[in-house]
Amino acid sequence: MPRQQQPATRPVRRRSYDQFCAGARALDAVGDRWTLLIVRELLAGPRRYTDLHADLPGVSTDVLASRLKDMEQGGLVTRRRLPPPAAASVYELTERGHGLLPVLAALAEWGAPALVERRPTDAVRAHWFALPLLRALEGFGGAACGGVVDVHLDEGDFHVRTGDQEPGEPVYGDGPAVRADARIALDAELCLALGRGELTFAEAVKDGRIEVSGEGPLAVELRGA
Numbered sequence: 001m002p003r004q005q006q007p008a009t010r011p012v013r014r015r016s017y018d019q020f021c022a023g024a025r026a027l028d029a030v031g032d033r034w035t036l037l038i039v040r041e042l043l044a045g046p047r048r049y050t051d052l053h054a055d056l057p058g059v060s061t062d063v064l065a066s067r068l069k070d071m072e073q074g075g076l077v078t079r080r081r082l083p084p085p086a087a088a089s090v091y092e093l094t095e096r097g098h099g100l101l102p103v104l105a106a107l108a109e110w111g112a113p114a115l116v117e118r119r120p121t122d123a124v125r126a127h128w129f130a131l132p133l134l135r136a137l138e139g140f141g142g143a144a145c146g147g148v149v150d151v152h153l154d155e156g157d158f159h160v161r162t163g164d165q166e167p168g169e170p171v172y173g174d175g176p177a178v179r180a181d182a183r184i185a186l187d188a189e190l191c192l193a194l195g196r197g198e199l200t201f202a203e204a205v206k207d208g209r210i211e212v213s214g215e216g217p218l219a220v221e222l223r224g225a
Contacts, residue, residue, distance in 0.1 A: 015032075030076070030103075034064070034067050035067055036100070038052065038068065038071065042077065042097065043101060044171075044173050045173065047091055049091070058123070075096050077091050077092065077094060078094055079092075080092070095168055113196065126156030127158040127173070129158070132194060133151065135195050137162050140163070140201070141164075146161070147182070148181050149161075149162060150184070151185075151186075153191065154188065157175055159177040180214070181218040182212060182214040183212070184211065190210070
């Protein structure tokens with residue numbers, strides 16, 4: 001008996017607003033749930049799938065894998081294999097993916113007023129405060145004395161980069177840096193207040209609400225010396 005021919009599989013068509021509008025096209029690419037938060041995590045540099053899953057509490061493995069695949073196809077991320085002894089695959093942002101930094105920064109600024117109090121169900125990672133802090137650090141460093149600032153919160157440590165950066169360079173990282181040019185200590189509430197523009201970094205240092213340590217040019221500038 002002749003084998004029945006299986007119908008050809010139709011290619012899956014990604015959802016689209018089908019509108020000739022820049023905003024609609026942008027949302028076609030990043031409007032799905034979790035996509036921009038994946039970008040937030042990859043702004044720290046290449047990450048393994050397991051690391052992404054750990055720092056995106058609430059996302060299922062299927063959804064994360066699907067989003068990463070869509071982002072690869074959309075030219076936002078690439079996947080590469082690390083050489084031995086690591087022998088692991090990592091995801092990293094493309095130049096187009098890095099272009100979403102000002103979008104995320106604007107969303108963080110817009111959403112900051114909603115962080116009035118932490119709900120019992122809210123997860124938290126220290127490096128999630130990097131984006132609002134970067135807004136407060138704009139203008140520090142520049143080409144002359146830009147560098148890496150270690151940040152200590154009660155929630156944990158992370159580091160951010162100030163001043164001019166190479167295209168595609170990670171803008172923050174989880175945990176202390178291997179080599180930091182300055183170190184600051186503050187609390188999460190102040191970090192959010194800085195991001196909302198309620199006070200400046202210099203004002204918080206002057207009031208003693210931010211402790212700056214280090215002897216290099218960037219530390220001196222942050223202290224306002």
